[in-house]
Amino acid sequence: MTTHLPGLKIIKPGFLTLLQDSGRRGVMHQGLACGGPMDRHAWAWANRLAGNPWHTAALEISFGGFECVAETQLQIAITGADISLHINGSPQPRWTALNMNPGDRLVLGHPASGVRVYLAVQGGFALNPGLGGSNSTLVREGTGGLQGDGSALQAGDHLPCNPVKSRGILRQMPEQWLPDYTAPLVLDVIMGAQLDRFPSATLQRFFSSCYTLTPRSDRMGARLSGPALEHHGQALISEGISLGAIQVPADGQPIILLQDRQTVGGYPKLGAVTPRSLDALAQRMPGSEIRFQPIALHEAQEQEKRFLAFFIERD
Amino acid sequence: MLWRYEITGVDTITLHFGDQIGVELAQRVHRATRQLRARLGNRLIDSVPSYTTIMLRYDLLQDDLASLIATVTPILASLPDDTDVEDSPLVKIPVFYHPSVGPDLERIAERAGISIEQAIALHSGQTYHVFAIGFAPGFAYLGEVPESIATPRLATPRHRVPAGSLGIADTQTAIYPLDSPGGWNLIGRTPLTLFDTGREPNSLLQTGQRVRFYPIDYEEYLALGGELGGGFA
Numbered sequence: 001m002t003t004h005l006p007g008l009k010i011i012k013p014g015f016l017t018l019l020q021d022s023g024r025r026g027v028m029h030q031g032l033a034c035g036g037p038m039d040r041h042a043w044a045w046a047n048r049l050a051g052n053p054w055h056t057a058a059l060e061i062s063f064g065g066f067e068c069v070a071e072t073q074l075q076i077a078i079t080g081a082d083i084s085l086h087i088n089g090s091p092q093p094r095w096t097a098l099n100m101n102p103g104d105r106l107v108l109g110h111p112a113s114g115v116r117v118y119l120a121v122q123g124g125f126a127l128n129p130g131l132g133g134s135n136s137t138l139v140r141e142g143t144g145g146l147q148g149d150g151s152a153l154q155a156g157d158h159l160p161c162n163p164v165k166s167r168g169i170l171r172q173m174p175e176q177w178l179p180d181y182t183a184p185l186v187l188d189v190i191m192g193a194q195l196d197r198f199p200s201a202t203l204q205r206f207f208s209s210c211y212t213l214t215p216r217s218d219r220m221g222a223r224l225s226g227p228a229l230e231h232h233g234q235a236l237i238s239e240g241i242s243l244g245a246i247q248v249p250a251d252g253q254p255i256i257l258l259q260d261r262q263t264v265g266g267y268p269k270l271g272a273v274t275p276r277s278l279d280a281l282a283q284r285m286p287g288s289e290i291r292f293q294p295i296a297l298h299e300a301q302e303q304e305k306r307f308l309a310f311f312i313e314r315d
Numbered sequence: 316m317l318w319r320y321e322i323t324g325v326d327t328i329t330l331h332f333g334d335q336i337g338v339e340l341a342q343r344v345h346r347a348t349r350q351l352r353a354r355l356g357n358r359l360i361d362s363v364p365s366y367t368t369i370m371l372r373y374d375l376l377q378d379d380l381a382s383l384i385a386t387v388t389p390i391l392a393s394l395p396d397d398t399d400v401e402d403s404p405l406v407k408i409p410v411f412y413h414p415s416v417g418p419d420l421e422r423i424a425e426r427a428g429i430s431i432e433q434a435i436a437l438h439s440g441q442t443y444h445v446f447a448i449g450f451a452p453g454f455a456y457l458g459e460v461p462e463s464i465a466t467p468r469l470a471t472p473r474h475r476v477p478a479g480s481l482g483i484a485d486t487q488t489a490i491y492p493l494d495s496p497g498g499w500n501l502i503g504r505t506p507l508t509l510f511d512t513g514r515e516p517n518s519l520l521q522t523g524q525r526v527r528f529y530p531i532d533y534e535e536y537l538a539l540g541g542e543l544g545g546g547f548a
Binding site for chain 2: 031190194239244262274304
């Protein structure tokens with residue numbers, strides 16, 4: 001065990017703080033969800049700035065209000081939502097590596113825009129790999145995370161960190177790549193195979209209407225409200241559910257299925273939102289307005305490959 | 316083997332092998348899953364077999380849709396259409412069938428116009444097949460329950476069903492691996508642990524297996540570690 005290693009101590013976890021790495025592999029057939037960061041873009045940048053490889057677990061801090069203390073010399077990076085960030089009372093930038101010394105206290109405010117903040121620590125947290133080779137936290141299942149029981153991080157939790165020889169340079173993200181979480185959001189949709197379940201008037205309504213992200217959204221699904229989407233009744237034979245699938249239950253209000261979704265289900269699906277669009281969605285507050293546009297599979301795959309290659313192949 | 320695919324995500328396709336739920340098709344799905352996993356290795360991130368389908372999530376840094384289909388096609392073409400159902404492994408599960416842990420048992424018997432003992436004999440006399448795993452970790456959808464005791468889900472699901480509870484929903488039966496909400500008609504409880512993160516594989520049941528339940532009495536249930544507590548809400 002490596003729990004004796006010094007690292008970070010949580011003082012205030014805020015609304016919801018979870019360990020998330022890139023998620024589980026090869027477990028869905030056992031009924032286990034994949035997990036993983038809701039906004040992979042900000043998560044991957046936090047690890048990149050901290051000098052970590054792709055898979056490394058970072059903290060996903062929702063709605064801010066987080067405080068922690070360094071127990072050793074650390075280099076960290078904080079990305080994601082636009083939030084005030086202080087170390088020992090002095091303001092610090094996001095999207096850049098920061099050094100912390102033993103006893104330094106990090107305090108996050110509440111987001112001005114965006115929802116989720118990612119905190120990566122150079123070298124990563126010293127954790128034994130869990131289900132599917134991952135330490136991602138699945139609260140709904142009661143699996144994964146620091147204790148392996150799916151619990152969110154709590155005040156007093158100690159996160160051991162892998163020792164790092166030399167902290168090295170402080171990396172910074174080029175400013176022109178800063179995302180704007182207030183921009184109007186249009187999600188790219190890969191058209192689904194069950195389109196024949198939806199009359200063409202329904203499809204037209206879907207792509208021409210504005211939907212609102214409701215507060216009943218969580219890591220399982222983004223629940224939207226807007227013009228109802230009728231479809232040709234009857235449930236389907238249950239089948240695997242992919243990331244981003246747009247499921248339309250009987251009430252016609254679409255649900256976009258996310259990282260902690262169930263593995264199988266039988267509601268008709270209109271298509272799937274691309275992972276890059278889900279990254280942007282993860283930073284929208286409930287009440288945000290959302291539109292949809294179709295994207296060709298080829299284009300979506302090129303976009304996704306560019307994203308993965310940028311973060312993975314340089315490891 | 317006849318099949319078609321649907322695009323279900325940027326790195327996901329769903330293979331379809333038929334439209335009717337049945338044991339033979341479930342066996343074909345299982346056989347295809349095993350072959351695809353063995354032959355594709357780490358080119359697959361996940362594979363999710365269900366009643367008539369297999370969802371495949373592939374690695375976009377190794378494959379695009381065309382290269383994946385080019386690999387999948389000969390693998391599926393080499394699979395025989397006929398399957399020997401008796402080949403699949405049989406898992407035997409002890410169950411304490413009793414109203415104290417199966418609050419819907421009496422109603423199911425009454426509905427069928429038979430005694431509780433007859434209902435238990437019908438349920439435990441059948442060999443079931445694991446059609447799919449889902450809803451929760453280790454939750455296996457088993458079919459098919461004899462028509463006379465097939466019972467629709469509760470109109471209002473219970474807020475809490477204790478782990479190990481055995482239920483019926485229409486012609487399917489399943490054990491709740493963990494305490495959870497649930498709308499299935501409960502007829503008994505097993506002392507076995509259906510899902511255990513400290514065990515490999517975590518899930519006691521896997522798609523493609525066959526399952527038989529055998530009745531045990533109260534003493535045997537306790538001796539095997541069964542509990543009465545948990546309560547229903």
